[in-house]
Amino acid sequence: MSIIISLLEEIGFTNIDNLDLFLKGTRDNPKVNVLKCKETGIYILDKIFTNEKYYINNKIYSKRDKVLLKDNKEISTKLLSDNERRSKQHKQFYEGRIVCDFGCGKGDFIRAIKNKSKKVIGIELNSINKKKLENEGFEIFNNIDENQDQFDTIFLNHVLEHLTDPVGILEKIKMKLKPGGDLIVEVPHADDFLIKTLDLEAFKKFTFWSEHLILHNKNSLKTFLEYAGFKTYNIEYFQRYPISNHFYWIKKGLPGGHEKFDGIIDKELEKSYNNYLINIKQTDTLIGYFKKI
Numbered sequence: 001m002s003i004i005i006s007l008l009e010e011i012g013f014t015n016i017d018n019l020d021l022f023l024k025g026t027r028d029n030p031k032v033n034v035l036k037c038k039e040t041g042i043y044i045l046d047k048i049f050t051n052e053k054y055y056i057n058n059k060i061y062s063k064r065d066k067v068l069l070k071d072n073k074e075i076s077t078k079l080l081s082d083n084e085r086r087s088k089q090h091k092q093f094y095e096g097r098i099v100c101d102f103g104c105g106k107g108d109f110i111r112a113i114k115n116k117s118k119k120v121i122g123i124e125l126n127s128i129n130k131k132k133l134e135n136e137g138f139e140i141f142n143n144i145d146e147n148q149d150q151f152d153t154i155f156l157n158h159v160l161e162h163l164t165d166p167v168g169i170l171e172k173i174k175m176k177l178k179p180g181g182d183l184i185v186e187v188p189h190a191d192d193f194l195i196k197t198l199d200l201e202a203f204k205k206f207t208f209w210s211e212h213l214i215l216h217n218k219n220s221l222k223t224f225l226e227y228a229g230f231k232t233y234n235i236e237y238f239q240r241y242p243i244s245n246h247f248y249w250i251k252k253g254l255p256g257g258h259e260k261f262d263g264i265i266d267k268e269l270e271k272s273y274n275n276y277l278i279n280i281k282q283t284d285t286l287i288g289y290f291k292k293i
Contacts, residue, residue, distance in 0.1 A: 029210040043215040055125040087112040097152035103159035170228035190215040193282040202253030230290040
């Protein structure tokens, strides 16, 4: 039984009797199965093969536009402009503030906000990314405990679902926040339209992989954060990928529609589709806003 399942039982969110097999194998590891909680609707892996050493040494995290598939095969996909979007979306949380990007990856977000933040540091395990960012002059640490700052805001962008000890890490993060400090958490959503409504087999075989130990819904995300001692003040449904990506999954069963159909979708159609997904609560992403209490 995985650590995540044990944690879910510990916090009283679900138990192993509620977990059914949803998918045999993930896109990169046939030995890992995906379980679905029939009571809460979240997805959990039955085994964990990742750890700190895995992320430190994994070269895929130093490559742009790459996705790892089975047998270590890679495919190229155009990156979304997530960090440009986040820098606009979260101005109030970084302007004039001491900020930490936990799991900063290649550093695109800290580059985007560094000139308007009072101070920004990154937490990053990957050795190649860490060295490159340090060479650019950024303060980068493997562990948040290594840094002496107290932060006004900590960002956790698509990191929580990778952590083998999410509550333990959240408790450490809480200790590094100033009283009343903000934690912004962005995670993939278990109730993604392509899974919940369209039930696309190709998408399921792609989106589930061995690094995403759990896919949260709004209730499970709130439960995790509050169990770690945070106060929830908002969790938003947000659609990262455009309608063109959905078209391509339906037509071709492949990722990359946002690149293939870039610029040809009417903006009003895009906006209406995103609002529809928000209204039915089936976006691909959740963004949670939490405070240290």
